[in-house]
Amino acid sequence: MSLAFAICLAVLFTIAAIGAPIGYAMLVASIAYLAVTGADLSLAAEQLIQNIYSGYILLAVPLFIVAANIMNAGSISDRLLSFCIALVGRFRGGMGYVNIVVSLIFAGMSGSAVADAAGPGKMMISMMTKGGHYTKSFAAGITAASATIGPIVPPSIPMVMYALISNQSIGYLFLAGVMPGLVMALMLALMNFALASRAEKIREAPVPLRQLPGLTLRALPVLFMPVILLGGIYGGATTPTEAAAIAAFYALMLAMLFYRQLSLRGLGQVFSESARQAGTVGIVIGAALIFNYIVAAERIPDTLATFLEGREISALEFMIGVNILILLLGMLLDGGTIILVVLPLFIPSARALGIDLIHFGVVTVVNTMIGLVTPPYGILIFVINAVTGISIKEIIKGILPFLAALIFALVVLAALPDLVLFFPRLFGYDG
Numbered sequence: 001m002s003l004a005f006a007i008c009l010a011v012l013f014t015i016a017a018i019g020a021p022i023g024y025a026m027l028v029a030s031i032a033y034l035a036v037t038g039a040d041l042s043l044a045a046e047q048l049i050q051n052i053y054s055g056y057i058l059l060a061v062p063l064f065i066v067a068a069n070i071m072n073a074g075s076i077s078d079r080l081l082s083f084c085i086a087l088v089g090r091f092r093g094g095m096g097y098v099n100i101v102v103s104l105i106f107a108g109m110s111g112s113a114v115a116d117a118a119g120p121g122k123m124m125i126s127m128m129t130k131g132g133h134y135t136k137s138f139a140a141g142i143t144a145a146s147a148t149i150g151p152i153v154p155p156s157i158p159m160v161m162y163a164l165i166s167n168q169s170i171g172y173l174f175l176a177g178v179m180p181g182l183v184m185a186l187m188l189a190l191m192n193f194a195l196a197s198r199a200e201k202i203r204e205a206p207v208p209l210r211q212l213p214g215l216t217l218r219a220l221p222v223l224f225m226p227v228i229l230l231g232g233i234y235g236g237a238t239t240p241t242e243a244a245a246i247a248a249f250y251a252l253m254l255a256m257l258f259y260r261q262l263s264l265r266g267l268g269q270v271f272s273e274s275a276r277q278a279g280t281v282g283i284v285i286g287a288a289l290i291f292n293y294i295v296a297a298e299r300i301p302d303t304l305a306t307f308l309e310g311r312e313i314s315a316l317e318f319m320i321g322v323n324i325l326i327l328l329l330g331m332l333l334d335g336g337t338i339i340l341v342v343l344p345l346f347i348p349s350a351r352a353l354g355i356d357l358i359h360f361g362v363v364t365v366v367n368t369m370i371g372l373v374t375p376p377y378g379i380l381i382f383v384i385n386a387v388t389g390i391s392i393k394e395i396i397k398g399i400l401p402f403l404a405a406l407i408f409a410l411v412v413l414a415a416l417p418d419l420v421l422f423f424p425r426l427f428g429y430d431g
Helices: 003-017 022-036 042-054 056-073 077-090 096-109 113-118 118-130 136-149 159-167 170-178 178-199 208-235 240-258 264-297 300-311 315-330 335-352 358-374 379-388 392-415 422-427
Strands: none
Touching: 003 240, 003 315, 022 264, 022 335, 056 159, 056 240, 056 264, 056 315, 077 096, 077 118, 077 208, 096 136, 096 178, 096 335, 113 170, 118 136, 118 379, 136 178, 136 315, 136 358, 136 379, 159 170, 159 208, 170 178, 170 208, 170 240, 170 422, 178 358, 178 392, 178 422, 208 240, 264 335, 315 335, 315 358, 315 392, 335 358, 358 379, 358 392, 392 422
16 A cells, blocks of 8 residues: 555545545545556546546436435325234234235335434334334334345445445345345344334234225325336336336335325525535545545555455455444444445455355445444434434434344355355346
């Protein structure tokens, strides 16, 4: 590692440590590197523009954000919630199961953990704590943990980011996220079952079964959205970016014309908030593209791959080491930053060790999503705090057992690549 790159890293961590957004920290660090090496500073703008304009796939990110925000603004989330309560709310710890199922279904529409936590998650916490049915700590913990499923089950914004840096198929990455999402939901459900006897203070009255057909019919247009989205991609009718546009348009039609729950004024607010969120993500992606150019210029991935090959590290040891590192980084860094800045360092090594890059990508994305609920800086902790007013201390207390369940799910997925690759292979993946 050169002195210039060491200075670059020092600037990056110093600016991030004082609380500046990570995207700005990476931009300043990259410009510092170019200045120290005597390179033309316009290289930063050149790399940004070239990669953004050639990254047609990146259009999927703001479109999925728009779709998620429209669903939260209209009554779509409410109808989904009513259906899930009728379906699994009758069991002991039923509202916990409802929380997980809502996140699993909503994941097939938004691809965003923050959208899940701020929309259906906020409603779930209100319903769980109303009348003292559950403790605030438990409700906040299971809501934050289940929201991590959102970016795993397709569509997935982090998977789009990984496809950008690894040159892997988005379609296969989306398919590979289905089984991990189900495994994460299962582990959270088992933990909910174990904790329900203590956490559930008052049992929720079950919804009569005769109401289930009506509630299902009411939610059917919502449940049909993932079918349209994924059917278009895997049927070959649309690209993932086009599917994201269709998802946003379908959500808009449901909210404004079918359910008539979103006004023009509300739509303006949705677009404004979506633009803000997309801009935030865009700054991080743009800065990461410049930073990755510097990493490539320093030949760090090649050096790392050569070092690991010389040490004769096995694929299993490599997976364990990388995942431990990402778990630790997840305590401090945003998931998007880890995917765009850290993972490119390890992709050449993973390829050299014979690790399937679809499996590697999905497992590491799951790991970065666990970072969203890992104290002290898990972003979902602060999202739940902001939308509910529940203290950080209570949220962290409630998250810890579910965090253990998610880490166990991560171990299972890392150890069983055939499980992750089951659905991609059904659709012709030969990895």
